[in-house]
Amino acid sequence: MHDALQQTVRDAASVGLGVLLVSSLLFGVTGVWPPMVAVESGSMEPHMTRGDLIVVADPTRDGAGTAAGVVPAADAPEATQTFGAAGDVIVFDSPTKPGSPIIHRARLYVERGENWYDEADPAALPPGVDSCRELADCPAPYAGFVTKGDANEQYDQVNGNSPIVRPNRIRAEAHARIPLLGHLRLTLTGA
Numbered sequence: 001m002h003d004a005l006q007q008t009v010r011d012a013a014s015v016g017l018g019v020l021l022v023s024s025l026l027f028g029v030t031g032v033w034p035p036m037v038a039v040e041s042g043s044m045e046p047h048m049t050r051g052d053l054i055v056v057a058d059p060t061r062d063g064a065g066t067a068a069g070v071v072p073a074a075d076a077p078e079a080t081q082t083f084g085a086a087g088d089v090i091v092f093d094s095p096t097k098p099g100s101p102i103i104h105r106a107r108l109y110v111e112r113g114e115n116w117y118d119e120a121d122p123a124a125l126p127p128g129v130d131s132c133r134e135l136a137d138c139p140a141p142y143a144g145f146v147t148k149g150d151a152n153e154q155y156d157q158v159n160g161n162s163p164i165v166r167p168n169r170i171r172a173e174a175h176a177r178i179p180l181l182g183h184l185r186l187t188l189t190g191a
Contacts, residue, residue, distance in 0.1 A: 037091055037101060037172075038182030043149030044103060047083040048174075053182035054103060056091055056172035070173060072106040072145060074119060082174070085150060089174035092147070092165050101171060104156060108146040110164065113139050116146055124148055124155045137164050145170075 039052045048054065059069035071080070073087025083089050087105045094102050107124070110116045116139075117125075117132035125135070132138040137157050144164040147156045156162040 036178075036182075037103060038185040039103060040100065040186065041149075043151050044083070044089070044105075045151040047085065047150055048089075048103070048177055049179070051180050051183040051186060053178040053180075053185070054091075054174045055176040055178070057175050059088065059090065059170060059173035070106050070109075070145065070167075070170065072109045074108045083150075083177065090145070090147070090165070090170050091172045091174065092162070092169045093171065095162055102147075102156070102162060103174060104147040104149045104152075106145045106165075107148050107155065110140040110144065110146060112142050115139050120146070120155070124153070124158075126154060126158055129158075140164055142166060 035056060037054050037056055039048045039050055039054060042050050070088045070090055073085065076082075076086035076088075078086075080086060083105075085105065087107060089103060089105050091101045091103045094100050107121070108116055108119055110119075115132040117129075117135060129135060135158055142164065144166045147162065147165055148154070149156070152159065152161075157164055
């Protein structure tokens, strides 16, 4: 019995050490913690689905982009695609659900006071909106990003999902997708 207990302790210590080493390596490579997030909804389909695990990194690591190292769709070169479309996919804090990050594509970068209606995709605006004054956050109250889930019809800033995303609200940038592995995290957290 004593030998079985010692073996169990050794096994648990080995697993714990392995998890610590992998976690440390991922943190060193990505520069963010946690280095992976689980997709909680279908708002990024078909490029990301609920239950996918997304490897993320600090967006400032590559030195590209407008603010916080992020390249919005409007500024992305034609040949550059991230998760099937132009523009970086970012993870940012939800203003309404603390602890539940939003993972959506950066569509536009706007400066404080900018009329972003003129740059917006008309299909991502509410029907009948004809000017900046009809949109919340337009002109932009501060510099930041206009965002949208790939499967969503409208920008987050017009459907009430999020105000303009300030660069300091961005936690990370998405880099790789591991299908289905995020279901474990979603089950454990009840999301």
